[in-house]
Amino acid sequence: MSRPRVKLPKKAAAGEIITIKTLVNHKMESGQRKDKEGNTIPRLIINSFQCNFNGTPVFSCEIEPAVSANPFMEFTAKVPESGEFEFIWKDDNGDVLSTKKKITVA
Amino acid sequence: MLSRREFLQVGAAAGALLGSGGFSAPAFARQSVAQEDLLAFNPVGNVTLLHLTDLHAQLVPVYFREPAINLGVGEVAGLPPHITGEQFLSRFGLGPGGYDAYTMASVDFVSLAKTYGRVGGLDRIATLAKAIRAERPTQTLLLDGGDTWQGSYTALASKGADMVTAMNALGVDAMTAHWEFTYGTDRVEELIETMDFPFLAANVRDTDWEEPVFEAYQMFERNGVQIAVIGQAFPYTPIANPRYKIPTWSFGIRDKELQETVDEARTEGADLVVLLSHNGFDVDRKLARRVSGIDVILTGHTHDAIPEAIAVGETLLIASGSHGKFLSRLDLDVQGGKIRDYAYRLIPVLSDVIAPDPEMAAVIDGIRAPHQATLSRVLGRTDSLLYRRGNFNGTFDDLICDALLAERDSQIALSPGFRWGATLLPGQEITVDDVYNMTAITYPNAYRVEMTGETIKTVLEDVADNLFNPDPYYQQGGDMVRVGGLGYRIDVQEQIGSRISDMTLLGDGTPIDADKTYIVSGWASVNEGTEGPPIYDVVSQYIQKQGVVSLEPNDNVRIAGL
């Protein structure tokens, strides 16, 4: 799990709804594939994603193996005030990756 | 005194009497039809749209035979463009033997071709466009529906650059695209830089962020009317053509986004919204019911030539044929954001009747002269009419399949059901130019592989569903894959998996065995790394060996469910 990327505007009006897009690198091993010896390759996927704004949940999801490698998520958020978005990805190994983005309400 | 139509009929009969003595009947065409006849139009309103589409890089006049079979299934059965031949002529009230009948239907094609001569030629189109612009200087918009950069030797040699030069010279106002993308991401971006007009495609997104790659629309002001032209590229480009050429671009029909674009254009002040589309006619007919606020759809991709505008709700659909055979003129009276009146003509570009525009003729000459020795090299002669269009087979495809079977030493040949490719008349010489007009693509390798009977059936079923799925949004707009060395029965009304039966290996008359392996050759594989000699070389070599080619009628595909 690496390279979390987030796209959102730097500024917004109070109460404006903005679009947020995120990408993260992960091969999303489905647990359905077999290796050359015929052994099942164990599942290793990002199983959850969460977005909070100033500590309050905005959007989250549970992810299953059918989601493509390098998971993409797009959603919206209503921005009441200046603050910080936090984005958190977790995978089957218990690894956690997070990143933050500030937004200014003029 | 003869009416014009009667005169043309007499003319056609006389033309037929000229027999197979050659192709120098233009004198007759010139006597019976004048350039003014082709330009005759009672102007209407404040806007004129000129539409040219699916030129397939045909700079010089060609013959082009319309399909004799173009089936529609489900709710489009029996509707234009799914009527052909005599039925087509009677539906649109066209008498037999006239130039409209010659250009729009397949009836009496060979004799009418000898009467009326070749069609198209960008220098002839330039003459028509200039004349109409002179008549409607402040009202006219000239739009190119795409499939412009591909389909000829010079387009392939210049990677599309020749067509950008030519379309810049024609003074096109905007274009959209399909085969253009087969030159690959980098080349498309390079060529766009050299264009004098916008390249519009509302339905292309990047595969990382799902964001627009191209401009969706452009506003034009004509005679005080704000016109939004929205481009819609072929939605299934990465499926019908190699995705590896454009790996970071994603397409699709994208109704919802299109509705948003239409609404945005209206908000911006558009009085008239035009969709310059490469969806294909049936897809556009469905789209017109699902997306509101589009006044005109200039359709493309499926190469249909329909002499009337087809109204779907408040939307007018125009189908302007292909290969430079027609220029569409649509006059509109736009008042208060609505079309109040219109007049339409699908103008046949009879090359022997229209004086070539000298400037465009010079541009074309500049493009072709350096390659003239190659282009005009004669490979052989044909005794048969060679054409491609039609749902199931065409004689030129039979020739390609024969070439694949022989030159690639295979039991079965597969040739794609493209809709482009010019026609050759019986008795005509076959030149390198002609072969490229049928095969000029950027992924030309003629492969030779083993496939099981089951795989071959899966291929046929899959392609049949792309053509005969009752929901147009699941169609891709090509014709059925052509086969050599193989016979089969198809029921067009069945579901995927059940349309194809009675598959027979023609070599020995045995039924195709699902588990048995067959040697199959083909071309235009969308898979990266496909190996084999280029198809144009394979076909050229085969024609040279034959000297004279002669094709028997092909009854190896039996069609049910009509």
Next chain:
Amino acid sequence: MTKVTKREFLIVATGAAAAALVGTPNVALSAERVQARIDEFLGGQTAQEGGLTLEMPEIAENGNTVPLSVSVDGEASENRYVESLLVLADGNPEPGVATFHFTPMSGEQRAATRMRLAKTQNVVALAKMNDGAVMKAETLVKVTIGGCGG
């Protein structure tokens, strides 16, 4: 000479190595599992048609990564928002795709991602509102060999 099996041909042809990535489904089993997930989500409720939109391409370009977008009419508020939105596919070995949770802060209640499709199949979306109301939408996505259009 290259020998191409049906499986390889389809995979190569579609570019859809998805079949390899997610495995080949057992049809009867996956239909049962989809129904089980739907029943669990509904909890005895009846799903309404309308109000929920599921958008996917009619034909997949690449079975490995097919865009998917869901939306529920109306802006999220304290009084009305989508608690859970479940996406299922009936032709993959495992039916689940993702479950989205919105909040009153979500603004428009829409989400988009990209998913794997092993073959032509139906994708189903179910949305449960904070008041327990349930909506359903479904679409067919075709996974095809392609290569002959034009």
